[in-house]
Amino acid sequence: MSDEPSEQAPSRGVPRSPRLPVLLEAVLRVGTDLELRATLQQIIDTATALTDARYGALGVLDAGTGTISELFVTGLSDSEQAAIGDFPDGHTGLLGALIEQGEPLRSDHLADDPRSCGVPPGHPVMHSFLGAPIRVHRKVFGNIYLAEKETGHFTDTDMTLLRVLASQAGIAIGNARLYESARQRERWIEGAAAVTNTLLTGENASDALMTVAERARMLSDASAGVILQPNEEGGMEIVVASTLEDPAGLVGTAIAPGSPVLVQLLGGEAVFIEDSATDPRMTTPVRSRFGPSMMLPLQSGGRLIGTLALPRRRGARPYTDVDRLLASQFASQAALALVLADSQHDREQLAVYEDRDRIARDLHDLVVQRLFATEMMLESTRRRAGAEDTDELLGRAVDELDSTIQEVRTAIFALQQPPAEAPTTFRGRVLRETSGAAAVLGFQPSVHFTGAVDALVRDPVDGQLLAALRGALAAAHRRAGVSAIEVEVDATAVLPDGRSGVRLTVADDGHEPDGSRAPTVIWQAPL
Template identity: 40%
Template sequence: MAESPAGRRRGGPAPQTRLDELLEGLQEQVAQVRATRDRVHTLLDAVLAIGSDLDLDVVLRRITESAVTLVDAQYGALGVLGEEGRIRQFITVGMDEDTINAIGHYPEGHGILGLLIREPEPLRLPDLGQHPESVGFPEGHPPMTTFLGAPVRVRDQVFGNLYLTDKRGDAEFDDEDEAVLRTLAAAAGVAIDNARLYDETRRRERWLAASSELTRSLLSGTDTDQVLHQIAATIRRLADAALVTLAVPLTDGDELVIEAADGEGAERVRGLVLPATTLAAKVYHSNERITSSSLSDEPQEGGGSAAQIPLGAGFLLPLGGHEHARGVVQVANLPGGEEFSDATMVMISGFADQAALALEIAEHRREADQLMVLTDRDRIARDLHDLAIQRLFASGLTLNSVVGRVADRPEVAERVQRVVDDLDDTIKTVRTTIYALRERDRSDGRGGLRAKLLAETDQATNTLGFSPALRMTGLLDTDVPDGHAEHLLAVLRETLSNTARHAHATAVEVTAETDGTRLGLRVADNGRGIDPAVTRRSGLDNLRQRATDLGGSLTLTPNQPTGTIVEWTVPLPVQAQA
């Protein structure tokens, strides 16, 4: 039976509609395939981009920027983990500088960020504010809703975490976004590992070059003080630190003195005496490294460089092996600066051990050279005694016998007698020289000016009620003659006594220094100052007279904001400068 035209019209559109639906579905699949292809290409480009540089900071920045681009997020961050699971570095993308400054400090690892640190697995949230672990945002922080996080592992260890928030278009992060972030995190781990290996290689090269230069300087006879300053400058360069100090023990007692410093505020701490309560003294006696996120907040009873300059993250380690430490190295950044990585601390520890070994080798060499000099002096003294003096004595006896024979010629006899007297004086001079050759440089150096200065300030603690801060710079034990040293100690004793009786101070800073040509003493307190109504100042007159007798001067100036500064300065004699 033939189909009517009306029937054909009623059934005609059905196949066309079905075909259109199939074509639309095919187009959607093609679009999805193209989008997936484009996203894969973008991911591959991102992987190549983050692996194309070996500078770690650049790599970390590129990882964060790539993550934000790939998942189409508004904000992104990479938190690098430090000791005890705390965030020590935080790299952000999507925030301007004003917003970052308004927030203040970076997160420390609480709330959702802390959850991802404790449980390093991918985390996806439609609204992070609704999660039970959420602790909210600090003042000035932009609002955030959707969240996607994933850990970044380097050799099976969690290096840090990627954080992404607010997918654009008010959408939520999906499974595909999570898969992309997982892939990027895996590639990031490889790139970070390569960058760290490269950075470690560069550091090791600098370390070897610095060690070689240090050893060459020491063995070439460079002065030890200059070498210590070279060590401090090298460590600061290797660690990229703000301040490095190197403290060595004093001859007597448990105190140390900062002999070398390099960086911010180095002049303020160089020569500072460190009491036994400071971290440096504890490191010296324990031979153990100490690290701190804020050195100025550590309890040190007012001592140490951290009491003079605000310091942030840093570490202290012994200069030398576990059996015998030659000093203590402090490496620090200013407040707000980055903490030092374990790799940096290990590298500086290795360099410090090598520097201590080089110092010890140089010291043994100097002792051998000194022994050779002393042996040579003994030989010269014997030759002078056995040969020169005997010949001079024989010549004098011969001339004495001639005097009797020329008694009838007074002028000749007088001339011969003068020669005999000159020979006697020459013999005395030679004997004095022999004694000097045998006794010179045999002193063990104990009881020097530095030790006496320390003893004076320690003794003043009883009358002041607190311990004065003491700073000593220059070769005080070798460049200052005994007479000048006694005057300096007397001036210090009188000044501290006056401060205890009249100033009512709560802090006193003593500085003794010499540059080989002048000797100076500076005592600054925060007391009430000198009363202008008091006219009888016999103590100050004595101090001024001591300075005048040595060709120097005494000045008194107000301290800021309160107190007095006493400065006593005298020239050193020429023989002391030599």
């Protein structure tokens, strides 16, 4: 016996019942929010209320596998959802039958329906069921599942109402997807532009890579954004990591040579992973922490800078085709920006070096030569003069000129050092001074450190020690026969007055103009 026969309108299939205003209101309400996830939750809430169902769910189907990739539910508390556990894949039972059939499906007694396979442990008991597919542009986007009608079994009218609502939901979802896609593209374009602007302002290499990783992580809603680069062993190593947690567990992690995924990465190919923890291509020890992942080449003009990896947590929603396309475009833009920034940095360094070399050459050719000539004239005059006061006066003038020459030569020596990124540690600054000296001396000075120099030597002592080191290296450069220089920085030294201090010792194998052995320079200061 057909229920509610007098309320049907066969010519249109739309119920003419007291619930018609409710249906119209539901149709108008669905899709008022253009945010896709909010729209999906709104659809299932509306369908549940419209049909007097106790439970409702909207399953979004994965376009590739046809399984349920996301589930929006209503009528279940958080504790009930936790008791159920993972949601079904949609391939079995009535859910699978609905996917295969592609048409509305109803069951009045789930326990007696041969298509039903029961419910998992922890799932509420359900007797009646009503389901309908949602089509977006003629393709099934997902299904609406309703269960346990509170006033009895689901009726023909309920099925018709759900069919109309599902049709309207398809339109609303299509609009929401278009809006979300447009907004998503806009965010990625803005992110790529921001990265380009930031990189071209002159960041160093490490900060530039971190900028790319951090912005990509935020745009892709990933758990981490990491950049891998080839290492000396022939594998690839994580060099920077942006994550909300401690990145120490990621930085330094390497993909060993011979890993299946390594050939693709070194070849500049994009790799898309459904589940990092179970994919056999993934061999790193941190893979168990992540699920869906994208590994995108940072490549421009045939030059492979590295790989941008964007893993999400296990159980997180998978990346869509649009996500992959936009992230790949971002990686290409970021790689180009990195290459341009590197080239700009090289040009700026070259310009600085050329300018410093010109200044040093001018100082040496003009200033030092004139000062030296003046010193010689004064020295000759002093020897000829007989007056004692004149001798003392000229002696002081000669000493001042000699000191000036030493200072200018020290400045020339510093200017001739190749420009480089300023080290952040005291040890690094000392090594930078000696490396710069090697470019002028033709050999590398030997450097030894004693004690925790980075922790103990602080401002202003560090600046004074570096100035003394620079002067000692410049003085050694002027001596004849210098083929070796030994530099020692001792942060555990005991000063003559008994205080703890730092001692700088610079010794070389050169000779003074009179043939005597070059003196050892010793500089010390309390800490």
